[in-house]
Amino acid sequence: xxxxxxxxxxxxxxxxxxxxxxxxxxxxxxxxxxxxxxxxxxxxxxxxxxxxxxxxxxxxxxxxxxxxxxxxxxxxxxxxxxxxxxxxxxxxxxxxxxxxxxxxxxxxxxxxxxxxxxxxxxxxxxxxxxxxxxxxxxxxxxxxxxxxxxxxxxxxxxxxxxxxxxxxxxxxxxxxxxxxxxxxxxxxxxxxxxxxxxxxxxxxxxxxxxxxxxxxxxxxxxxxxxxxxxxxxxxxxxxxxxxxxxxxxxxxxxxxxxxxxxxxxxxxxxxxxxxxxxxxxxxxxxxxxxxxxxxxxxxxxxxxxxxxxxxxxxxxxxxxxxxxxxxxxxxxxxxxxxxxxxxxxxxxxxxxxxxxxxxxxxxxxxxxxxxxxxxxxxxxxxxxxxxxxxxxxxxxxxxxxxxxxxxxxxxxxxxxxxxxxxxxxxxxxxxxxxxxxxxxxxxxxxxxxxxxxxx
Amino acid sequence: xxxxxxxxxxxxxxxxxxxxxxxxxxxxxxxxxxxxxxxxxxxxxxxxxxxxxxxxxxxxxxxxxxxxxxxxxxxxxxxxxxxxxxxxxxxxxxxxxxxxxxxxxxxxxxxxxxxxxxxxxxxxxxxxxxxxxxxxxxxxxxxxxxxxxxxxxxxxxxxxxxxxxxxxxxxxxxxxxxxxxxxxxxxxxxxxxxxxxxxxxxxxxxxxxxxxxxxxxxxxxxxxxxxxxxxxxxxxxxxxxxxxxxxxxxxxxxxxxxxxxxxxxxxxxxxxxxxxxxxxxxxxxxxxxxxxxxxxxxxxxxxxxxxxxxxxxxxxxxxxxxxxxxxxxxx
Numbered sequence: 001x002x003x004x005x006x007x008x009x010x011x012x013x014x015x016x017x018x019x020x021x022x023x024x025x026x027x028x029x030x031x032x033x034x035x036x037x038x039x040x041x042x043x044x045x046x047x048x049x050x051x052x053x054x055x056x057x058x059x060x061x062x063x064x065x066x067x068x069x070x071x072x073x074x075x076x077x078x079x080x081x082x083x084x085x086x087x088x089x090x091x092x093x094x095x096x097x098x099x100x101x102x103x104x105x106x107x108x109x110x111x112x113x114x115x116x117x118x119x120x121x122x123x124x125x126x127x128x129x130x131x132x133x134x135x136x137x138x139x140x141x142x143x144x145x146x147x148x149x150x151x152x153x154x155x156x157x158x159x160x161x162x163x164x165x166x167x168x169x170x171x172x173x174x175x176x177x178x179x180x181x182x183x184x185x186x187x188x189x190x191x192x193x194x195x196x197x198x199x200x201x202x203x204x205x206x207x208x209x210x211x212x213x214x215x216x217x218x219x220x221x222x223x224x225x226x227x228x229x230x231x232x233x234x235x236x237x238x239x240x241x242x243x244x245x246x247x248x249x250x251x252x253x254x255x256x257x258x259x260x261x262x263x264x265x266x267x268x269x270x271x272x273x274x275x276x277x278x279x280x281x282x283x284x285x286x287x288x289x290x291x292x293x294x295x296x297x298x299x300x301x302x303x304x305x306x307x308x309x310x311x312x313x314x315x316x317x318x319x320x321x322x323x324x325x326x327x328x329x330x331x332x333x334x335x336x337x338x339x340x341x342x343x344x345x346x347x348x349x350x351x352x353x354x355x356x357x358x359x360x361x362x363x364x365x366x367x368x369x370x371x372x373x374x375x376x377x378x379x380x381x382x383x384x385x386x387x388x389x390x391x392x393x394x395x396x397x398x399x400x401x402x403x404x405x406x407x408x409x410x411x412x413x414x415x416x417x418x419x420x421x422x423x424x425x426x427x428x429x430x431x432x433x434x435x436x437x438x439x440x441x442x443x444x445x446x447x448x449x450x451x452x453x454x455x
Numbered sequence: 456x457x458x459x460x461x462x463x464x465x466x467x468x469x470x471x472x473x474x475x476x477x478x479x480x481x482x483x484x485x486x487x488x489x490x491x492x493x494x495x496x497x498x499x500x501x502x503x504x505x506x507x508x509x510x511x512x513x514x515x516x517x518x519x520x521x522x523x524x525x526x527x528x529x530x531x532x533x534x535x536x537x538x539x540x541x542x543x544x545x546x547x548x549x550x551x552x553x554x555x556x557x558x559x560x561x562x563x564x565x566x567x568x569x570x571x572x573x574x575x576x577x578x579x580x581x582x583x584x585x586x587x588x589x590x591x592x593x594x595x596x597x598x599x600x601x602x603x604x605x606x607x608x609x610x611x612x613x614x615x616x617x618x619x620x621x622x623x624x625x626x627x628x629x630x631x632x633x634x635x636x637x638x639x640x641x642x643x644x645x646x647x648x649x650x651x652x653x654x655x656x657x658x659x660x661x662x663x664x665x666x667x668x669x670x671x672x673x674x675x676x677x678x679x680x681x682x683x684x685x686x687x688x689x690x691x692x693x694x695x696x697x698x699x700x701x702x703x704x705x706x707x708x709x710x711x712x713x714x715x716x717x718x719x720x721x722x723x724x725x726x727x728x729x730x731x732x733x734x735x736x737x738x739x740x741x742x743x744x745x746x747x748x749x750x751x752x753x754x755x756x757x758x759x760x761x762x763x764x765x766x767x768x769x770x771x772x773x774x775x776x777x778x779x780x781x782x783x784x785x786x
Contacts, residue, residue: 042715110593225715
C-alpha cells in the first residue's frame with residue numbers, strides 16, 4: 001500500500017519536472033492521495049483533515065519545491081510527520097514509591113481488557129514484581145472465571161468476590177488486600193462499558209477515586225474505525241486515562257485509531273498486544289506504527305517473529321551475519337522459508353519491505369504466487385550470485401530471469417530491494433533507526449534512482 | 456414498518472404462526488413492553504431526521520458534508536464516493552428535484568438499497584436447523600447466540616441446543632452456559648482444549664435425539680489473518696456438513712459496529728473459509744454507526760440479518776435497511 005501511495009504520488013507529480021515548478025494544484029492532488037490512504041487506514045476524518053492541512057503547508061515549502069523527486073520527498077515528509085505525531089519516544093508506566101502500583105484498565109466491550117490485564121501482569125511478573133489482579137467485572141458472564149484462569153497462568157494472584165458484590169467495593173477491598181500482602185502491583189480489570197453509558201462511566205470514576213491509580217490505561221482495539229475519537233474523548237473526560245493499550249495488532253487492521261487517539265487526546269500509546277498468548281505483549285513503537293498506518297514494511301517485527309521460530313543459536317548466527325554484512329540472498333531464502341512456515345502470509349507480507357504492493361491484491365493466492373516468484377528468482381541464482389548480488393549484471397540477469405520465468409526488471413527489483421533491506425536490517429541490528437528517507441527509498445523500489453543512494 | 460421477526464427467519468415446514476402465550480404476568484408484561492418499545496422505535500424511525508441542515512441548500516458544500524458524514528460512519532472512501540456521486544448525478548441530471556426533502560428521501564433509498572444487497576431471511580428450515588457463529592475476537596458472538604436462542608424460543612416457541620465449540624478461550628463454555636440458562640436452551644460442551652468439531656457433532660446428535668429445532672454453534676474468536684485458525688474453522692464446517700448434508704444451514708459473522716475498514720477484510724476472509732450467509736452487526740447501542748456493512752453488502756453481497764443493541768437478552772432486532780439508512784446519518 002505504501003508502494004501504491006508512493007507510486008500514486010509520483011504519478012500525480014510526475015510532470016512537475018518538465019514544467020519546472022510545483023504548483024498548489026499539484027500539492028492539492030498529492031494531499032488527496034494521502035488523505036485517501038489515511039482514511040483507508042481508519043484515521044479519523046477530522047484528524048486527517050488537520051494533518052493534511054499542516055502537511056500541505058510544509059509541502060509548499062522549499063524542500064519539496066526544489067526537490068528533484070517531489071513525490072518521494074512528500075512521502076518522506078508524511079512518514080516524518082506521522083512518526084512525530086505518534087509520539088516520538090515511548091513512555092514508561094508510572095510506578096509507586098510506596099505501596100503497590102495501581103493500574104486501572106478501562107475500555108469498550110470486547111476490546112481485550114481481560115487478556116491485556118493478564119499480559120501486563122505477566123510482563124511485570126517477569127521483571128520480578130509481585131502482581132495481583134482485581135476482578136471488578138461483575139456483569140459479563142464468566143468474566144471472573146476468565147480472569148482467575150488467565151491471571152493464574154500469568155503468575156499473578158487474583159482477588160475476586162464473585163458477581164454479587166459492587167465493583168467499587170471490590171476494587172477498594174482488593175487494594176487493601178494488595179497492601180496487606182505487600183504486592184508490588186495491583187491491576188484492576190473492569191467491565192467493558194460504553195462511553196455514553198453515564199451510570200457505568202460514573203462507576204469507573206468512582207473506582208478511580210477509591211483506588212487512586214498510578215496509571216489508567218484505555219484499551220483500544222486496533223480495528224476500531226472513526227468512532228475511536230469519540231470513545232477516547234469521553235474516556236479522557238470521565239477517567240482521565242494516562243495511556244493506551246492497543247490490542248489485536250496481530251491482525252491486518254492498519255490501526256489508524258492509534259493516530260486518532262494520540263492526536264486528539266495527546267495520550268501516548270504505551271503497549272501493543274499482538275496475539276492471544278500471554279507473551280504477545282510489547283512496548284509500543286510509534287515509528288513502527290506510523291509505517292504500518294502508511295502500509296510500509298515493519299521489518300523489526302518480522303525479524304523478531306522469525307527469531308521466535310528459529311532457535312537461539314541460529315538467531316545469533318543470523319544477527320552476526322547481518323551485522324557483518326554477510327547476510328546473503330541465500331540466507332534470505334532460508335529466512336523466507338521459515339517465514340512461510342509461520343502460517344498466514346497476509347499478516348507477515350505486510351511486514352516485508354517493498355512487498356507492500358502485494359497487500360493490495362485481495363486474493364491471498366496471489367500473495368503466495370508473489371513469494372513463489374521471489375523464491376524462484378533466488379533459486380535460479382548460483383550460490384555465488386546469492387552471496388554477492390552485486391555481480392548480477394547483463395547476461396546473469398537474463399539467465400536468472402529466463403530460469404525463473406520472470407522478467408529482467410523483476411530480477412533487478414529483487415536485488416535492489418534486498419540490498420536496501422539488508423542495509424536497513426544492519427542499521428536496526430546495531431540500534432540505529434533508518435531515516436524516513438531511507439525507508440521511503442526502500443519501499444519505493446522499482447526504478448533505480450542513483451542520486452538518492454546513501455553510502 | 457420495520458422488518459419483523461417473522462420476516463427475518465425462514466422456519467421451513469414448522470408451524471410457527473402463533474408464538475406461545477406467556478404463562479405468567481411478568482411474561483405478559485414483557486411482551487407488552489416490547490410491543491410498546493417497537494412501536495415507539497418505528498415512530499422514531501419515521502421522524503429520525505438526517506442531520507437537519509444537511510439538505511437545506513443543495514450546493515457544493517452539501518456533497519462535501521454528505522461525504523464527511525458517510526466517512527465518519529465508517530462507510531469507507533469507495534462506497535462513500537459511489538453514493539455521493541450517484542446522488543449528485545441524479546440531482547444535477549434532474550432525476551431528483553433539488554429540494555431538501557426529495558434529496559433526503561432519495562439518499563435514504565440509495566443507502567437502504569445498498570445495505571439490502573443480497574438480502575435473504577435466516578434459514579432455519581433444517582431439522583434440526585444448524586446455525587454457525589463466527590467472527591473476530593470480542594465482536595459479541597457468544598452474547599448474540601444467547602439472544603438468538605432466547606428470541607427463537609419467545610417468538611416462535613422453538614427449542615434450541617447450544618454448542619460450546621469455543622474450546623480455546625478460558626471460561627468460554629462457562630460464559631455460554633450462563634446464556635443457555637438465561638435463554639432456556641440446552642448446552643453441549645467438552646473439556647477445555649477439546650476438539651471444536653467434536654462439540655458441534657455432539658450437539659447436532661443431541662438435537663436429533665431430543666427432537667430439538669435449532670442448534671447454534673459458538674466458535675472461538677479468531678483473527679482472519681491466522682491461516683491455521685481459519686483452516687480449523689473450515690474443518691468444523693466440514694464436520695457439520697458430513698454429519699448433516701446442507702448443514703450448517705446458516706453461517707453468521709459478527710461484526711462490531713465500531714470496526715473500521717478492516718471489517719471488509721474480515722468478511723472477505725471468513726467467507727473464503729466458511730461461506731458466510733450474513734452479518735450480525737453488534738454494539739449498535741454505542742455511537743458507532745456500523746457503516747462498514749454498506750461496503751460489505753455492496754462489494755461482497757453479504758447482507759446484515761440481525762443487529763445487536765446491548766448486553767441483555769432482549770437487545771437483538773432483525774435488520775431493517777431503511778431504519779439503518781436513516782440512523783446512519785442521524786445526529
